[in-house]
Amino acid sequence: MNPTTKIPSSPFPTVAQLACVALVVINCSSTALADSIELSPVGLAAPESIITFSERALADTSQVSTEFADLGVTFLPNLFYRTGDHPDWASVEGPNLRTGDPEVNPFSIHFGSALTSAAFAAIAQPPTAATITAKLGGVEVESFETTVSIDNPDNYFGFSDIVFDEIEIAYTEETRLRIDNIQLGPSANLAPLIITDIDVTEGAESKSVTLIWQSRPGRTYAVFVSEDLRNWTELNDSVDSGGAQTSFTEEEISQEETSRYYRVEDTAG
Numbered sequence: 001m002n003p004t005t006k007i008p009s010s011p012f013p014t015v016a017q018l019a020c021v022a023l024v025v026i027n028c029s030s031t032a033l034a035d036s037i038e039l040s041p042v043g044l045a046a047p048e049s050i051i052t053f054s055e056r057a058l059a060d061t062s063q064v065s066t067e068f069a070d071l072g073v074t075f076l077p078n079l080f081y082r083t084g085d086h087p088d089w090a091s092v093e094g095p096n097l098r099t100g101d102p103e104v105n106p107f108s109i110h111f112g113s114a115l116t117s118a119a120f121a122a123i124a125q126p127p128t129a130a131t132i133t134a135k136l137g138g139v140e141v142e143s144f145e146t147t148v149s150i151d152n153p154d155n156y157f158g159f160s161d162i163v164f165d166e167i168e169i170a171y172t173e174e175t176r177l178r179i180d181n182i183q184l185g186p187s188a189n190l191a192p193l194i195i196t197d198i199d200v201t202e203g204a205e206s207k208s209v210t211l212i213w214q215s216r217p218g219r220t221y222a223v224f225v226s227e228d229l230r231n232w233t234e235l236n237d238s239v240d241s242g243g244a245q246t247s248f249t250e251e252e253i254s255q256e257e258t259s260r261y262y263r264v265e266d267t268a269g
């Protein structure tokens with residue numbers, strides 16, 4: 001028999017049953033508390049990259065939308081590249097992006113991949129009330145109201161410990177608002193943990209079961225087994241991720257076993 005052939009009449013549980021168990025695990029995982037970054041002197045403690053706008057020399061006042069896409073950010077509808085700065089502008093140095101002229105309000109920073117944290121420096125002259133909103137797929141995740149001002153000593157705004165792919169900045173006054181030093185935090189891998197396949201191999205003396213699940217690169221998984229969905233035995237607590245897909249095989253299962261349930265957990269919760 002082909003070892004990868006599934007056995008429809010097997011007493012082993014179905015894909016649907018096991019996927020349900022995996023979903024329960026996901027729902028029980030802890031959720032980190034979101035944290036808004038407002039008027040911070042530094043923004044993220046340890047950004048993975050910072051876009052300063054010195055990476056590319058563009059003409060003063062030229063429109064910017066996808067020019068920095070290879071660095072992970074685009075701007076919708078657009079902003080304007082400005083080459084000049086001023087010694088009084090805290091947190092803005094050298095080239096920066098400005099909202100006008102003509103005025104662009106609101107505008108969004110779109111990230112090339114979903115992130116778990118990001119921050120940026122913003123100043124405005126004259127000062128303006130502003131609403132800063134994190135979105136995922138165009139849907140609001142988190143939002144706060146603040147004042148963006150050239151007079152603020154600390155000018156970083158952003159979010160941490162949530163998953164988002166856009167930050168929208170909307171403001172109320174006619175002003176010249178500039179942003180600079182966009183800090184990108186870690187990417188959020190959005191692939192949910194789902195068991196996608198279960199293969200049963202019948203041997204002469206015993207049988208084995210291979211589970212295949214949709215996984216995230218760099219993660220570690222634990223696999224549990226149960227005969228009644230109540231008492232679980234850990235089979236392995238350190239199955240390294242195979243990337244987008246990971247598998248685990250339980251060997252030498254007695255031929256007398258008639259029913260068996262599996263649970264896969266991301267050990268990071």
Ligand SMILES: [Ca+2]
Pocket residue numbers: 052053054092093094095096180181
């Ligand atoms: Ca700059």
